[in-house]
Amino acid sequence: MKLLTITLKDTLTRFRDVRALLYMLVAPLAIGLIMGAAFGGQNDGSSPIYAIPLAVVNADTGDLGQTFVDILTKIEVDTAEGKQSLFAVTPYADAEAARAAVERGEADGALILPPDFSAALKNANAPRARLDIYTDPTLRIPPVIIRSVTERLALGFQSAALGARLAAEQITTAVQADPALQTALADLPQAIAEAEADFAAEQPRIRLQRQTLGGGKSFNVLGYFMPSMAIFFLMFAVFHGMRSILEEEKKGTLPRLLTTPTRPAEILAGKIGGTLLTGLLQMAVLVLVSALLFGVHWGNPWGVALLSFATVAGAAGLGAFLAAFARDDNQAGIIGTFVALVFGILGGNFIMLQNVPVWLDLLSKATLNRWALDGFTALALDNAPLHAVLPHIAILLALGAAFFALALLGFRRRFTR
Amino acid sequence: MKLLTITLTYLKQTFSSRSVLIFSVLMPMIFTAVLGIAMEGMGPPDEPPRWTLLLSDEDRSPQSAALRRQLEANPSLELVAAPAADIPARVENGDAPAGLVIPAGFGAALQHGRPADLRFYRAARHLLDAQAVEAAVGTAVGTLEGIRNTAAVAQRVADRLAIPPVSPAEAFAQAAALWEARAPLEIHAAAVTRLKGTEIPIGTAQSSPGMLVMFVLFVTFGGGSTLLVERERDTLRRLLVMPLGKATLIGGKLLGIFLSALVQMSIMVLFGAALGVNWGQAPAALAAMLLAYGFAATALGILIAVVARTAAQADGLSTVTVLVLSALGGAWWPIEIVPPWMQTLAKALPTYWGMQGFQDIIVRGLGLRAVLPEAGVLAAFGVVFLAVGLWRFRWE
Numbered sequence: 123m124k125l126l127t128i129t130l131k132d133t134l135t136r137f138r139d140v141r142a143l144l145y146m147l148v149a150p151l152a153i154g155l156i157m158g159a160a161f162g163g164q165n166d167g168s169s170p171i172y173a174i175p176l177a178v179v180n181a182d183t184g185d186l187g188q189t190f191v192d193i194l195t196k197i198e199v200d201t202a203e204g205k206q207s208l209f210a211v212t213p214y215a216d217a218e219a220a221r222a223a224v225e226r227g228e229a230d231g232a233l234i235l236p237p238d239f240s241a242a243l244k245n246a247n248a249p250r251a252r253l254d255i256y257t258d259p260t261l262r263i264p265p266v267i268i269r270s271v272t273e274r275l276a277l278g279f280q281s282a283a284l285g286a287r288l289a290a291e292q293i294t295t296a297v298q299a300d301p302a303l304q305t306a307l308a309d310l311p312q313a314i315a316e317a318e319a320d321f322a323a324e325q326p327r328i329r330l331q332r333q334t335l336g337g338g339k340s341f342n343v344l345g346y347f348m349p350s351m352a353i354f355f356l357m358f359a360v361f362h363g364m365r366s367i368l369e370e371e372k373k374g375t376l377p378r379l380l381t382t383p384t385r386p387a388e389i390l391a392g393k394i395g396g397t398l399l400t401g402l403l404q405m406a407v408l409v410l411v412s413a414l415l416f417g418v419h420w421g422n423p424w425g426v427a428l429l430s431f432a433t434v435a436g437a438a439g440l441g442a443f444l445a446a447f448a449r450d451d452n453q454a455g456i457i458g459t460f461v462a463l464v465f466g467i468l469g470g471n472f473i474m475l476q477n478v479p480v481w482l483d484l485l486s487k488a489t490l491n492r493w494a495l496d497g498f499t500a501l502a503l504d505n506a507p508l509h510a511v512l513p514h515i516a517i518l519l520a521l522g523a524a525f526f527a528l529a530l531l532g533f534r535r536r537f538t539r
Numbered sequence: 540m541k542l543l544t545i546t547l548t549y550l551k552q553t554f555s556s557r558s559v560l561i562f563s564v565l566m567p568m569i570f571t572a573v574l575g576i577a578m579e580g581m582g583p584p585d586e587p588p589r590w591t592l593l594l595s596d597e598d599r600s601p602q603s604a605a606l607r608r609q610l611e612a613n614p615s616l617e618l619v620a621a622p623a624a625d626i627p628a629r630v631e632n633g634d635a636p637a638g639l640v641i642p643a644g645f646g647a648a649l650q651h652g653r654p655a656d657l658r659f660y661r662a663a664r665h666l667l668d669a670q671a672v673e674a675a676v677g678t679a680v681g682t683l684e685g686i687r688n689t690a691a692v693a694q695r696v697a698d699r700l701a702i703p704p705v706s707p708a709e710a711f712a713q714a715a716a717l718w719e720a721r722a723p724l725e726i727h728a729a730a731v732t733r734l735k736g737t738e739i740p741i742g743t744a745q746s747s748p749g750m751l752v753m754f755v756l757f758v759t760f761g762g763g764s765t766l767l768v769e770r771e772r773d774t775l776r777r778l779l780v781m782p783l784g785k786a787t788l789i790g791g792k793l794l795g796i797f798l799s800a801l802v803q804m805s806i807m808v809l810f811g812a813a814l815g816v817n818w819g820q821a822p823a824a825l826a827a828m829l830l831a832y833g834f835a836a837t838a839l840g841i842l843i844a845v846v847a848r849t850a851a852q853a854d855g856l857s858t859v860t861v862l863v864l865s866a867l868g869g870a871w872w873p874i875e876i877v878p879p880w881m882q883t884l885a886k887a888l889p890t891y892w893g894m895q896g897f898q899d900i901i902v903r904g905l906g907l908r909a910v911l912p913e914a915g916v917l918a919a920f921g922v923v924f925l926a927v928g929l930w931r932f933r934w935e
Contacts, residue, residue, distance in 0.1 A: 141855035149859045156866045160877040171670060224731045225903060227895070232731075242723040250725050259730035260744075260902045261875050263671050266615060269728045270674030274681035276724050281685035284717050285692025292693055292713070296702045306700040317695035327649060328684050330659045330676070334666070335631040456558045460566070467570055472871065473577045482576055503664075 124384050128392025132366065133399045136359070146359045146404045150351035151411060157347035158416070172199050172206040174264045177220035177232040178213055184240020186279065191235070193275060208271065217254065224256050231257040231268040243283040246290070286314045344418045349498035350471040352408045353491050357437050357465065359404055361458035363397030364441030367533075368451035390533055394438060394526075401434035421501030425508045429501070432518035433494040439525030440490060446532025465489040493517050541783060545791025546798065549765075553799045559761070563803050567754035568810050571746045574871075575814060578742035590672045592616050593630065593638035593660075595623035600646025601708065602655075605686065605715060609679035610639075616675050623658075630660040636668035637661045639676060649687050650707045667876060682718070689714040733904035734817050745873055747811030747818075748897035751804055752890050753865035755833065758803050759840030760857035762796030766841075766932070767850040776935055789929065796840055800833040811901075821900050823907040828896040831914035834921040835889045841928030869894045889920045 136142050178194070180187045197208045212229065214220040220232035234254040242251035255272060257265035293310060297303045367390070370376040379389060409426060412418040420426045441458065448454035466472060468482075469491025475483065486492045497514030500506040553559050594610065596603050610616055621629060626638035640658040648655035659676065661669035690710040697704045705713070769775040778788055808825070812818045818825060843860065847853035865871055867881065868890025874882055885891040896913030899905045 141851050144855040144859060149862065152859065153862055153866060156863065159881060160866070160872065171667070221731055225733075225905065225909075239724075246721075248723070250723060253724060253726045255726060255728040256731045257728065258903075259732045260873070260898045262873060263667055263875065265728075265730070266671040267674045269726075270678045273678045273726055276726060277678070277681040277685040278688075280718075280722055280724050281688035282692065283723050284685070284689040284714065284721070286696075287721070288689050288710075288714055288717055289693035289696035291717075292697060292705060292710075293700065293702055296697075300703075303700075303702060306702055309700055310696070313696045313699040314692075316699065317692045320695060327652070327655055327687060328680050329654055329656050330673070330680065331656050332659050332661065332673070333627070334661050334663050334669075335627055456561060460561055463566055464569060467573045473574060475577050478576055482573070 125388050125392045125395060128389065129395035129399055132363065132393060132396025133403070136363065136396075136400045137403070142359065142362070145355055146400075147407055147411075150348075150355040150408055154344065154348040154351040154412065155416065157351070158344040161343045161347075171263060171267065172201045172208055173210045174208060174231070174267060175229040176209040176211050176268060177223045177229040178211050179215070179217055179220050179232070179234045180213065181216075181237045182235050182239040183237050184244070186240040186243055187235045190239070190275060190279065194233075194272070197271065208267070221256050224258050227258065227260070229258075230261055230264040231255060233268070233272055243279055246287050282318050286318065289314055289317070344412065344416055345420070345502035346474070346499055348408070348412045348416075348418045349420075349502065350495055352405060353433060353469070353494045353498070354462070354466040354471040356401055356404060356433065357441075357462040357491070358459070360397055360401045360434060360437040361441040361444065361462060362455075363400055364393070364438060364445045365448075365451050365454045365458060366396075367393045368445055368448065368454055371536075372451055386533075390530075394442065397438045397441065398434055401438060402431065405430040405434060419502055420498070421505055422508050422511075425501045425506070425511050426498070428508070428515050429494065429497045429511055429518075432515040432522070433490070433497075436490045436494070436518035436522035436525075439522035439529065442529035443525040443532070446529040446536065465491045468492070470495055490518060490521060493521075542787045542791040542794065545788065546795040549762075549792060549795025550799055550802075553758075553762075553795070554802070559758075563754055563758045563761075564806055567750045567807055570754075571743065571750040571807070571810065572814065574746035574750065575743035578745055589615060589617050590637070590668050590675070591635040592618055592672055592676070593621040593626045593635045594618045595621055595626055595638075595640045597623055597643045598641045598645040601711060602646035602649050602683065602687070603641045606641060606679055606683045609682045610676065613675050613679065616672065627660050630662045633662055633664050635662070636665035637672040637676075649683075650711065652691065686711065686714045686718050689717060732902065733906075734820060734902075743811060743814045743816050744898070744902050747807070747814065747816045748894055748901065749865070749870035751807040751811070751897070752832070752868065752870045752893045753861060754807070755800050755804050755836050756839065756861040756864065756890075757857070759796050759800050759833075759836040760843050760853070760861060761840075762792070762799065762837070763840030763842070763844035764847070764850045764853035764857065766792060766844045767847065767853050770933075770935070771850060779934065785934070789932075793837060793841070793925075797833055797837040800836055801829060804829050804833060817901045817904065820904055821906045824896075824900050824905065824910045827907055827914045828893070828900065828910050828917075831917035831921070832889070832893045832896070835893075835917040835924065838921040838924035838928060839889065841932070842924045845928050845931040864888055864890045867891075889917055892916045892920070 136146075176194075178191055180191050182188070182190075191211065191213075194209060195207070195211045198205045199208045212223075214223065214232070217232070217234045220229070220234065223229040224232050232255070234256075236251050236253065238248065238251045239253070242248045253272070253276060255269055257268060290310065293303070293307065297307060367376065370379070376389070380386065409420055409430070413420060440461070444458050444461065445454045448457060468486050469489040470486060471491055475486050478486075493514050497511040497518075500511055500514075592610065594607070596607060607618075610618055619635065621638070623640045623642075626640060629635060630638045638660040640660075642656065642658065645655045645657065657680065659673065661673065690707070690713070693714070694704060694707075694710060704710075766775070769778075779785065808818045808829075843853055843857055847856050868874075868885055868888040869877075870890055870893075874885055874891070874894070877885075892913045896910045896917070899910050899913065903909070
């Protein structure tokens with residue numbers, strides 16, 4: 123009965139504290155939403171990047187340069203906002219001005235077509251023409267797209283030019299073998315022009331059949347970021363709950379409580395109960411609010427419930443352990459915040475840890491956050507059934523139990539002092 | 540003189556606190572390093588970004604071999620052979636952003652002028668990366684198609700002139716040779732940077748300025764909340780009884796917060812430089828940016844002391860505000876990846892201008908003149924925040 127009283131009192135205190143609510147509920151929802159919005163454009167199977175600002179200098183003295191720029195300007199991609207131009211092309215007078223635009227960040231890249239562009243394509247003996255592409259070094263994706271698309275277009279121009287040359291070579295060889303074919307040489311330019319015209323009207327032969335996997339309506343990036351932020355901020359709340367026992371020690375309310383006919387074990391159990399209940403309520407509110415307001419799909423409800431409990435228990439165990447061996451509540455607060463932040467970054471709560479070195483992955487797996495997050499994302503993103511997350515639940519509970527056992531040793535020393 | 544005493548007292552109190560050292564020095568270092576690694580920065584610094592492409596060649600024809608060669612030649616791609624049947628599941632699991640299957644019959648179809656299909660799988664979870672891979676695959680496909688088209692044009696000319704044709708296989712080989720030896724165009728691509736050498740560590744070039752921009756706000760917001768602590772403990776009123784003047788009192792405090800921010804940012808710059816970030820090439824530009832960002836951050840710290848009523852409130856509010864400002868301003872991830880409306884929104888935040896200015900220095904390799912607009916915007920933010928903060932601050 124006393125246990126229940128302490129549990130309820132601690133839980134109510136937390137939920138009446140505006141600052142605690144800011145941490146427990148407002149922060150995870152707000153930051154989870156920002157993360158979802160930041161990465162959200164990537165989840166509907168369309169191309170997330172379009173209207174890439176591109177500075178173009180066409181110094182070509184022939185006519186092919188302008189054709190090249192026209193085609194580049196007309197390329198479209200499917201986006202969440204419908205069909206959009208891939209590039210937003212701005213003409214520039216010279217290479218220096220275009221480079222400067224990239225340097226100032228006004229364009230993601232610049233394309234320079236040289237004066238001999240047409241000549242190199244039309245004349246077999248002309249030297250190679252050099253196209254220059256300049257890209258913004260602060261960007262990762264647009265430079266690759268600018269380079270690849272420009273290259274692909276240049277390849278198209280090149281294949282026509284080389285086709286004519288190959289034809290000329292083959293015919294020369296044929297004529298050498300059979301001089302009777304000599305008459306055909308006179309018609310060669312005409313035949314090449316016709317073949318190129320036919321070829322220009324042709325559709326590309328190689329078709330890339332594209333399929334986006336793991337997408338569709340069920341995939342929502344919030345399914346990653348909401349659990350991430352819930353776990354991250356849960357740590358703070360739960361650590362604070364376990365630390366409150368030290369606060370009571372400092373304020374003298376704990377010794378006073380001990381003079382009443384309440385056993386130390388009851389007090390401790392009540393504190394743990396309050397922390398567990400607070401953590402569970404926090405998770406429940408976050409899950410419900412994010413599901414109802416933002417449409418986050420959390421997955422199998424039993425899995426979510428059990429995993430939430432295991433996460434809260436694991437975090438509470440760790441919090442109790444930190445509190446039991448800290449000098450005072452102040453030190454416990456500093457260490458707790460430190461652990462929560464480091465576990466957050468290592469556990470993947472801020473950034474997905476993929477393709478990282480093995481040592482970092484191992485370090486990540488040493489955190490409660492990682493096991494909890496792996497479990498929640500399996501449920502939310504992969505629609506995993508309950509049994510798939512049982513290992514995660516077991517590990518979290520085992521870690522929690524181990525930390526609690528150690529914490530009890532520490533508290534026993536403290537209370538019997 | 541009295542102002543300096545207040546400043547020095549503040550600095551002494553701040554830097555003798557173990558928790559300040561842990562949270563404003565050690566913590567940002569850990570975040571910088573882990574985020575840097577996670578954003579694949581710490582590999583060989585001049586290596587371009589590389590993406591894994593799962594590849595299955597079920598065709599094994601000269602055409603598919605030519606396509607494979609083109610893909611292998613692309614430095615952005617790392618090819619990993621996989622059975623065709625496994626590729627969709629592996630892409631779906633997120634093993635790789637994309638996969639490509641060259642089905643049996645691809646080469647024959649191409650040779651006989653029929654449409655030839657390739658199967659390209661991309662992961663919804665890594666769509667940005669997949670878009671980059673797709674562009675790279677497109678280039679390889681474009682080259683292969685170019686070779687085929689070259690052969691086809693020659694074939695057509697031969698047909699028109701009634702010249703005995705060479706075999707399709709030979710025509711393809713000739714065209715491929717021509718492409719390799721006598722291509723009329725060459726493309727050079729380079730990043731526009733004035734850095735000496737090409738060393739731009741992708742991960743830490745984001746995380747080093749990013750964590751600097753974020754964690755200095757904790758320092759200045761903490762400074763702002765010390766004003767509230769002093770008000771709550773009544774020391775502020777006691778100080779005012781002394782012959783000090785409000786201006787000296789607040790001036791000394793502000794200078795202390797500003798200097799502690801500069802110290803903290805300088806440590807972060809040194810740590811970033813140790814990780815290979817090019818912080819050192821334009822000292823004047825760096826100084827201008829640190830002063831301007833430090834000023835804006837300090838003024839923002841005062842503003843928090845105005846918005847919050849108690850120190851406890853300020854602490855809670857600070858954490859949320861710092862995290863939100865950092866995330867929206869591009870301190871956590873490259874701003875290029877967020878939707879256009881979020882990029883526009885970012886421009887209203889000092890964190891965005893801080894990131895832009897610092898990246899001008901460490902990635903674009905620019906000097907003082909180039910960062911003056913960013914520094915100017917930050918200074919303007921600072922003036923506005925400070926004016927509002929001083930106007931609204933309640934002493935009692």
